[in-house]
Amino acid sequence: MDFSSSLPPSHSPLYTSPFIPNSSFPSASPYISPSPSLASTALFCFLLSLLALLGIGGNLYTMGLLIRRRRGRRRRGCSSCCLGGRGVPLPSCLSSSPPSLSPSSSPTSSSTSLHLQVLSLALADLLYLFTAPFIVYDSLAADWAFGELGCRLLFSLDLITLHASIYTLTAMSLDRYRAVANPLATSSSPSSGLLRVGLAWGLAVALSLPMMITLHLEDGDEGQLCVPAWDEQSSKVYMSVLFCTSMIGPGLAIGALYATLGRLYWVSQTRPWASGSGGSMSYPPRAPRPKVLLLILGIVLAFWACFLPFWVWQLLPLYRPDMLRTVPVGTQVTVNRILTGLTYGNSCVNPFFYTLLTGGKQRRNRQTPTSANQLCRKSSPQ
Structure with a gap:
């Protein structure tokens, strides 16, 4: 879920676009970066390929696990209903089932929504990791070899997966907040x-359209370059908007949600139950399950830790170009490659969080049909 690549080979300018490895901003330094050593380039390509292989395997495993669990839940769906000899639900079962098993508040709906969101995150990671071979080739070759269509698709895909991931994480945090703040409300249905x-993927595509439309190939001194057709000021505005839509805005929203969840958790642990009006009891907010909340927060923090340094590094030439001119070129190449590997590493680590996030849910859901069947056997006539 990243939108960068390593610094290009010796024919490329010093300062590169955060999305296009072979392009430069108009205000970039006129100096040409020296060719990185063959050993450092080979090491970078090897590590990037290793991260891509591990990440692709992990995300494919996560997606396969979620699809298999979804199919298993469908096969077990009828076993949670108490059916008579002709497939008609028995009245005794309907009257004896507790409110928590009703369709409007069933944990299955919440679990399905969570699984869809995790599937969306794994898909975004997977699509981004598939760009690694092209980055490796571009680091070794001296020319862009994938045509204008590849130029538009590959680098727009970086933006799409970036925004789709953070917006899905925001939706996950909002769902956890709603489950805690209003536990008696109707749970999210699979359709919602x-x-x-x-909607997350639609917004991501909309934000990447300017990059997709303006990208084109230009003939350089030593080969074709993939560059956007805009000037320095347009690049600065567009990059600033993307930084707000991918980092600042979602970061503030998720931070506010978790701050509110922390307050609700504190209230639920410290405030005793009180008698409401008319002698009724007013219950404190339900304490959130620490595991789910902490795992989602871990995914968010890992996203910020991997993307925020790279964003700062890419915005630096736009707002403080003089500062980078004092940094040796070799240091810039090293920093750029480290940050590139860090962002790919984010997609490699995420499957670990995804598996933990959905594993506990699956075990709890396995217990629900069993409890329902025991209830039906006790309440059904012979």
Whole structure:
């Protein structure tokens, strides 16, 4: 889920666009970066390829696990209903089932929505990791070899996966907040969860359209370059907007949600139950399950830790170009490659969080049909 690549080979300018490895901003330094050593380039390509292989394997495993669990839940769906000899639900079962098993508050809906969101995150990671071979080739070759269509698709895909990931994480945090702040409200249905995931990807595509439209190939001194057709000021404005839409805005929203969840958790642990009006009891907010909340927070923090340094590094030439001119070129190449590997590493680590996030849910859901069947056997006539 990153939108960069390593610094290009010797024919490329010193300062590169955060999305296009072979392009430069108009205000970039006129100096040409020296060719990185063959050993450092080979090491970078090897590590990047290793991260891509591990990340692709992990995300494919996560997606396969979620799809298999979804199919298993469908096969077990009817076992949670108490059916008579002709497939008609028995009245005794309907009257004896507790409110927590009703469709409007079933944990299955919440679990399905969570699984859809995790599937969206894994898909975004997977799509980005598939760009690694092209980055490796571009680091070794001296020319862009994938045509204008590849120029538009590959580098726009970086933006799409970036925004789709952070917007999905924002939706996940919002769902956890709603489950804690208003636990008696109707749970999210699978269709509403799918709608939120579709909205996240739709916004991501819309924000990447300017880059997709303006990218084109230009003939350089030593080969073709993939560059956007805009000037320095337009690049600065567009990059600033993307930084706000991918980091600042979602970061503030998620931070506010978790701050509110922390306050609700504190209230639920410290404030005793009180008698409400008319002699009724007013219950404190339900304490959130620490595991789910902490795992989602871990995914968010890992995203920020990997992307924020790279964003700062890419915005620096736009706002403080003089500062970078004092940094040796070799140091810039090293920093750029380290930050590139860090962002790819984020997609490699995420499957670990995804598996932990959905594992506990699956075990709890396995217990629900069993409890329902025991209840039906006790309440059904012979």
